[in-house]
Amino acid sequence: MKPTTLKDIAIKLNISVTTVSKALKGYSDVSKTTRAAVFEQAEKMNYSPNSVAVNLRTRQTKTIGAIIPTITHHFFSKVIDGIIEEAEKNGYLVIILQSEESVKQEKKLIKLLMNKRVDGILMSLAADNDTSKHLKKVIDAKIPLVLFDKISKISNCSKVVINDREASYNATTLLINSGCRRIAHFRGPLNPQNSIDRYLGYRKALEDNNIEFDRSLIYTCKNVTFEEGYKFAKEIHEQNKDVDAIFAITDLVAVGAIAYLNKAGIKIPDEISVIGFSNWFMSAVISPPLTTVEQPGYKMGKKAVKLLFEEINSSNKGIDFEPKTIVLKTKIIKRKTTFS
Amino acid sequence: MKPTTLKDIAIKLNISVTTVSKALKGYSDVSKTTRAAVFEQAEKMNYSPNSVAVNLRTRQTKTIGAIIPTITHHFFSKVIDGIIEEAEKNGYLVIILQSEESVKQEKKLIKLLMNKRVDGILMSLAADNDTSKHLKKVIDAKIPLVLFDKISKISNCSKVVINDREASYNATTLLINSGCRRIAHFRGPLNPQNSIDRYLGYRKALEDNNIEFDRSLIYTCKNVTFEEGYKFAKEIHEQNKDVDAIFAITDLVAVGAIAYLNKAGIKIPDEISVIGFSNWFMSAVISPPLTTVEQPGYKMGKKAVKLLFEEINSSNKGIDFEPKTIVLKTKIIKRKTTFS
DNA sequence: GGCATAATCGAAATCGATTTCGATAAAATA
DNA sequence: TATTTTATCGAAATCGATTTCGATTATGCC
Known part of the structure; x- marks a missing residue:
């Protein structure tokens, strides 16, 4: 019994x-x-x-916590996949928690995990994050912490990211090199750093190619949905904006845009090129298949865990750990919505 | 420090x-x-x-484990979402593990969770599951166990499911009532119970409406992918099978089929009706919007946790718990790929 | 003032596993 | 035979929180 x-x-x-x-x-x-x-x-x-008894004695729980905005999102579920795999390989279990894009919730969850005495915490921050005071609590308590994807630049901890700015720069450059000049950008919300960075990369690419920046070609997707992509593509079309390319913050938005363009009988890429971001599995199978920037979610999860373990192991040996930032490579996957 | x-x-x-x-x-x-x-x-x-110390004394970890085939799947990520929410609301944390459709892995993970002394386990079984001996270990150890979605009928534990057979029956009946007679079924793999049940519901609907069953209209999606849906739709078209409707095991497969039909210029639903299963968010936005059976993933997760807590609480009070089976209602969401 | 009651505290045991430090007995050596 | 190793075991302390039970002091009452 x-x-x-x-x-x-x-x-x-x-x-x-x-x-x-x-x-x-x-x-x-x-x-x-x-x-x-x-x-x-x-x-x-x-x-x-009884691992509870062992944990008490060894002061280790062999458990890590992961806080993400939401799991019902293809990118995050891939990251979680990578996290769980890598953790399990090292004999660690993972507690998953969702912040639902709320800093308040984030604080609460951090407290929960700290009380649980997890050996380390992985986080992708909520969008409205500005005050990273709660992260400082974790760092001060000497609990290994690794941020990924949506990070806080000011926090003194390890990070795993992609170079959003560069990736975005390259995506925009591809469009420019293929002859596009009136490039619309369907950007993400105003706050998150990667949304900002992608926007900045886009602008830099225009600038470096002497293309005038037109504010009216920037559309903000507050919720980053299919519907927004569809709606903005429609707006562009109906207002005769003379756009010859769309760079969307995310594949989902790009797919929405493509859905409209297809429906309106606008030829892709002949009349309008489209490029997305993330390489969602659907982007390969829609028509035409979407050119996109690959965002390595699975790998990001694995790397974040590895980095966390580095820190946990140092900490166990009493060695001070110098936070690292790993920048994962992205690459453009050329398909049929752009001219090569 | x-x-x-x-x-x-x-x-x-x-x-x-x-x-x-x-x-x-x-x-x-x-x-x-x-x-x-x-x-x-x-x-x-x-x-x-220190919750580890408290856990040791109270013999409770306030932690539950969840084993699913894979998290990078919209349905499961929704279930997990529900599980985490409901668990957290009750002061429990959730450890997520993936079986990757392997019974061997499943056994290993169960052992891991039992050693962790989780207060209960939630599982959706691997596809190739036949021997449920490892479940018996959990039940014998008196660890509360709730199966959901992909269950083992023979195991003596609580379950949360939908009535796949009935849902499938209703979906097929809708097609029949709208005038379809040559209905193809893109079924799932041969082993999983819900794949079988959906197939059975389809057959029963044909039978009840005196429509002859045609084995050549059954297509087996081994991996349940977009590509399979696309491929089989193409096959149907090219072989002039005279099909007037397709019932797909999953929205993803249905969306694949629609992609082909659109490309081939076949009018939906005029020439061929399509109905899917699961109500994936994409099914609402594709063209034409997909009629489908709603499979309540989030709710299933919540219900499973609630049931688990019922059992945990009984067990704490020393009361014997009689396993329950909850059957969640499904409903057909009518959109534009079917008549009426 | 004497006894009963209430108010306050703490030693010790417990949850299970681990590890240090001795203790004992047997075997080996001188 | 006397002494030193070696082999084998176990008591006790520890990890941190909790709870039982007993002890002590202060207050109430007659």
């Missing part, structure tokens, strides 16, 4: 708990006979160490 | 650990003066109880 303890085995064998423990852990001061008996009995009683 | 303990407070205040604990927990045999001092000091030292 109740799980077997060392004591149960000890009583059965009429020896001490100490000896049972030592036998199981391979100490040399246990006779072969005793050891064999212990192993046999442990097997028979289906013993497995 | 290290988290504050009761002992730290006790030493600071020069009283016993017992009194500190009692003050914090509101025992009546502590003077107002002492209590106030303890609270003040606890606040100052930023005390929060």
Whole structure:
């Protein structure tokens, strides 16, 4: 009924708990006979160490926490996939929590995880994040912390990101090199850093190619949805904006735009080129297949965990850990919505 | 640096650990003066109880485990969303694990969670699941277990499912009532129970309406992908199968089929009706919007957790818990790929 | 003032596993 | 035979929080 303890085995064998423990852990001061008996009995009683007790003694829970805005999002679910895989490979379990884009919720969850005594925390920040005071609490408590994707630049901790600005610059440049001059940008919300960075990369590319920036070609997707992509594409068309390319903050938005363009009979890329961001699996199968920037979610998750473990291990050895920032490479996947 | 303990407070205040604990927990045999001092000091030292120690004493971890085939799947990520929300609302944390459709992996993960001493386990089974011996281990160990979506009918534990057969029956009937007679079914793999049930519901609907079953109209999607939907739709078209409707095991497959039909210039639903399953968010925005069966993932997650807590609470009170099976309602969401 | 009651506190045991430090007995050496 | 190793075991402390039970002091009552 109740799980077997060392004591149960000890009583059965009429020896001490100490000896049972030592036998199981391979100490040399246990006779072969005793050891064999212990192993046999442990097997028979289906013993497995109570990890709660072990955790208490070792001051480690072999558990890490991950806080993300939401899991029902293809990018984040990929990151989580990577996190879980890598953690499990190292004997760690992962507690997943969702901030739902609320800093208040984020604070609460951090507290929860700290009380749980997780060995480390992974976070992708909520969009309305400005005050990173709650992150400081984690850092001050010496709990290893790694930020990924949506980070806070000011916090003194490790980070795993992509170079949004550069990726965006390259995407825009591709459009320019293929002859586009009136390039609309369907940008993300105003606050998040990667939304800003992608916008900045877009502008820099225009600038470097002597293309005048036209504010009226910037559309802000507050919710980053299919519908927004559709709507803005429609607006562009109906207002005769003379646009020859669209660069969308996300594949989903791009797919929305393509849906409208297809419906309106506008030829892609002949009349309008489209480029997305993230390489969502759907972007490969829609018609025409979407050219996009690959955002390595799975890899980001893995890297973040690896970095976290580096810090956890240093911390265990009492070594001070110098926060690192890893910038993952992105690449453009050329498909059929742009001229090469 | 290290988290504050009761002992730290006790030493600071020069009283016993017992009194500190009692003050914090509101025992009546502590003077107002002492209590106030303890609270003040606890606040100052930023005390929060070490939950590992509490867990050891209470024999509860306030943690549950969830094992699913994969998280990078819209349905499962919705379920997980529901699970996390509901668990957190009740003060529980969730450890997510992926079986990757492997029974071997499933066994390993179960063992992991049992060693972790989670208070309960939620599972959606791997596809190749036939031997549910590993589930028996959980049940025998009296660890509350709730299966959802992909279940094992023979296991004696609680379950949360939809009536796949009935839902599928209704979907097929809708097609029949709108005049379709040659209805193709893009089914799922051969093993999983819900794949079988949906197939069975389809057949039953044909039978009840005196429509002859044609084996050549059954297409098996081994991987349940967009590409398979596309491919089979193409096959149907090219082989002149005279099909007037397609019922797909999943929206993704249906969307693949629609992609082909659109490309081939086949009018939906005029020439061919299409109905999907799951109500994936994309199905509402594609063209034409897909009629589908709503599969309540979020709700399923919540219900599963609620059921698990019922069992956990009974078990805590020493009451025997009689496993329940909850069947969630599905409904058909009529959009534009079917008549009426 | 004497006894009963209430008010306050803390020692110790517990949850299970681990590890240090001795203790004992047997074997080996001088 | 006396002494030193070696082999084998276990008591006790520890990780932190909780709770039972007993002890002590202060107050109430007659």
